[in-house]
Amino acid sequence: MIGASLGAAAYERASEISAILAVANPVGDRRLARLSSRPDVVLALSGIGISFGGVKALSDVDLEVEVGEIRAVIGPNGAGKSSLINIISGLYHADRGRIAIGGQSFSRVPASRLARLGVARTFQNLALFGGLSVRNNIACGRVHTRRASFVEHIAGLPRARSEDAGIAEKTDQIVAFLHLESVADRLVATLPYGLQKRVELARALVAEPKLLLLDEPMAGLTATEKAEMAGFVRAARDRHGVTIILIEHDIGVVMGLSDRVAVLDYGRKIADGTPAEVRADPAVIRAYIGTAEGENGEDIR
């Protein structure tokens, strides 16, 4: 039903992005200018730094993300992974550095325009709307496309009705895609944790983002649920052509899933490359042995 021709969808997105890039106005940093003018780069970070009080959560981090890739960012707890996602989504403002999204360059990303910039995200700690049903939570993911005013909604005027119908259809598609049919009309707060995580993914996907930021989507899931979630993440890329930044605490989970992996440690990027390269990197091995990790990279919990 959805993403019938994934090749075409990805191609469409790519050409859409290059169209945006053609009118881009890269500011400042020359390196960023070079990166963000490349049509295959969805997101480019350069020299990102942020500190909280005395703690340097991130220093001088560069990252570029290409169209259609699953880009993992891993690192021990407190490495700065969530801070990075929060900076990309405008919830934190970096002290230094610039962020280019689809060719538009920012020093502070406007969070309220994030959805319209084509970026959706999930949160490390669930951030659902507990008082709404699963279906309505997901439908909220398309709120940025709505134009009808509250008067049109109360009066049930055509524009409000057609918006509702369009969003309901998209919601149904995502509900089916993530196998949420049986719980779609339940209050989201009554769902088990694993399903709530999935609803959050659904709410992000329904926005049809170009770039999807997932902050530890598998944290706290059982092994079966982790495998399921990994399948959904891959399918989202393959069938919807969406570019994904996947934050993971757990190095084992991402190796089979991602195209490239960046490793953060104490706020610095210590490695960046294919899973095989990263796995063999001495700095990464050192960082992971330094924390309480098992030999296969799994958490000891």
Next chain:
Amino acid sequence: MAVQALDAARLPVDWAKLVQKLALATALFVVAYGVVPAYASGYLVEAILLPFLALSLAAVGLNLLTGYCGQLSLGSSAFMAVGAFGAYNFNLRVEGLPLAVTMILAGISAAGFGVVFGLPSLRLRGFYLAVSTLAAQFFGQWALTKFGWFSNDNPSGVISAPHLAVAGLSLDSATGRYLLSVTTVMVLTALVWRLVNSATGRNFIAVRDNETAARVIGVPVLRTKLLAFAISSFIIGIAGVLWAFTYLRTVEPAGFNLDRSFQILFIIIIGGLASIRGAFLGAAFIVVLPLFLSRLGAFLFGGLFDSGVLDMSQRIVLGALIIIFLIAEPSGLSALFDRLKRRIGSRSS
């Protein structure tokens, strides 16, 4: 295919619900427009139904803001005052203004006032916001007492209800005022019901449940909060008109004091936050409670139970109930009602 099968499976349930809803609506209309006007005593209308209707509407308005949108407000009484004094002045100063228009203009005045005093909600939350809405309370009362113009230079700031008529039909009798009140409440409640079940209502809930997530997915958070203040104050303002024109008939600014704001807040806590039905259940409870207590007190203690004791016992009972509800049943009477219905349903089947 799968979708169609699902719809077919859902249909019979929907029909049953629809029939049930239609029956309920019909019963409501028959009672509201047939039984009550024909059989209700003057006492029932004047002392119970009129305050119940006005307070219910105010609670519906506050529930929109606090229950659905999560913005705690202690300014309800001020918004009621703006509505009441607004209607009084529109009626006084504009010749031949129809009652409905007067009420809408009064509501709009209250909405404007509400938006101004809702501005702190863009920065403040919870307790701090509640404290800042007290400003509306104090400013409102101060302005209405200070500037004689608002009460047409009445020395003590008192206003009296004007002659009430719709399309030449006088509504000054108890029954007439009841009909005006019940119609206003039903129309506005229906509109609020549509609102809370629309995308705008879901934006309210999104802002309440997780403001950060709401902002990131594109809910215009600031606009949504101000809209909640505007619509809520509009409704509370009109409730103020009903309070002043249909129930009390003469009011002074001091009648809209902080106690009233708390009373409306208690109504939605007892009735159930984010529930329209809860606003009505809570209002009924608050109106009936003192009558019940005074009967009970007179029965148990005879002459010892005077109005001072009544007032005190009412405060104690109410305070205890608020605490009990907040701890044991945060969803209020509305949830209790649901549970009772389910239990009766399961027993009969």
